[in-house]
Amino acid sequence: MLASSGPPELTWVKEVRRTADAIRRRVMEHVLANDGGYLSQACSAGEILSTLYLRTMRMGPSVAPPVPPPFSGVPGRGVPALSGGGYHGLPGAELDRFFLSPAHYALVLYTALIEVGRMAPEGLEQFNKDGSTVEMIGAEHSPGFEMMGGALAQTLSQAAGIALARKRRGDGGRVFVFLSDGEFQEGQTWEALQAMAFYGLDRMIVYVDVNGHQCDGRMDEVMRIEPIQTRIESFGCRAVMVDGHDPVALDAPTRDPVAGRPLVVLCRTDPCHGIPLLESRRPRFHYLRFASVAERESFRRFYDASMGGGGR
């Protein structure tokens, strides 16, 4: 072994990397088959979600049907709410909860559930199909969701309410929230951080995909949120900045809780990670719709050559 290669990578780290690559590969397949989709979110968030599911969070096995059930109706009088939370197992006092806020990451979340064995691959065939719960923008009934996150910034506040209720019950389990960096442009996010700090919700851990881009382009050209770390700290939460593609760095901050202080893990990510071809789309990564047959073919060639495509 060459001296520069460092110590051998731990088994779980290899597994996280393999899973992150598998998420990107499956999302790429979906995008190729459907002529578009939320691809860059798989690039930026693959390692974050894989680390959380495989290493960081404590959850029971899925209790939901491997293939998601069809949509059965909205909650209402006499109609209970259908939750996608069963894919995260039954809740338990010592177990963690996980809420993904930016619901347009749904494709990535569903794919992550598949790659960590919580949902059947066939479930993704229902994505964005009429009458399905596997919706394009994840809703309360969609696999892995329990709330209506589509209106950004509301999930963090709801999760804080859940965390306060759990704190009063004395639960040892934690409440994880996945946020996109664009949500820090929403006033409600700051209201939530303020309340989380005020109530000392130290079992709340927020992972932020800091990919620096939003629908209109580069965040620092649309509406600047930097210096995000010091801003969050000034609101009374702990904020750490990590390499969002490094599983060890992603997991480490949760091993060192500080009493009374919520933790925000800012994950610096690359919106083209693993698919450098996406660079051609810079700075608008939010939703990929192929502009031409030629562009789609260029992505297919990349998939075949570099992502192990064709053989699956």
Add this chain to the structure above:
Amino acid sequence: MEVLTKVHARRLVEWARDKPQVVVLSADLTSSTEIAEFREAYPDRFFSMGIAEQNMVSFAAGLAREGMVPMVHTFAVFIYRQALNQIVSSVAYSNLPVKLFGFLPGITTPGGATHQAIEDIAVLRAVPNMTIFETGDATDIETVLDPVLSDPGPVYVRMLRGEVPRLFPADEPLVPGRSRRLRSGSDLTLLTAGICTEEAMRATAVLEARGLSIEHLHVTTHKPFADPAILEAVAKPRFGVITMENHTIVGGLGSAVAEVMAEKGVPRRLHRIGLRDTFAHGGSRPYLMRKYGLDARALVEAVEELVGRSLGVAEPELEAVRIEPVHSLAKAEAL
């Protein structure tokens, strides 16, 4: 007429004693929404959320998901105007038992257009799963809590505070989905809500003395709006139907009655008393009720228009409108 003070403040403490699931959230208007007594009695069930209503509403949804019944208290405008998306996406869609107590309905505050909730019923009536109650007297305030709790989903309560008359017997509780019948008659049907009921009662006796037979219903449930007594009452009057609300005539009680009449094919005229698609401004309640046509005189004029003749009602004949000082001992602030 008996006038009581701080009815909600007292009742909430007494009522919540054996209901540990009930928690109260405040957005820096604790005294102004009569929950200071609750905070003193049950400090561990009181959550101060600061002037941050959007977080407060979504946060309440999280508490509700864990089995609590959060009762959010603030001025109505700061609930439905400041946090409508949170009401819709965090609370109403999921049919969560978050109870929203909105104070300062319509022109009951001199705080002006930013503080006067004039379209809350219109806005929230359009939100699926939402139940809407409005209180009009001390008995309504005292007895709305049980229906609020027994409703499995989100409820918005249009609340009164401070000095409130007792118009209805204390042992006749508010019944969800049922109006209170105050008079029976066949010439005109009058449907009123909130503070307009007391105001209408100043005119109805005078009108009956003029030989008019009036059916008067006090509406406490704006949604679901399905009281069979209302359908029956709007179908029968000789001259027509009048609604009277401390709210814009667009989308509130008048609109709900119009919808019922149109859908059932009731061939009667409808006169809607309320804010006529206008904002109001800061001033005393009697001044605003007069200026914006929400008072007993406005009702008499509406009746005259429907019956097609002058009734010769002189001003002194209408009981003197209750004059309230802007600064009341019952209020922490003059708003």
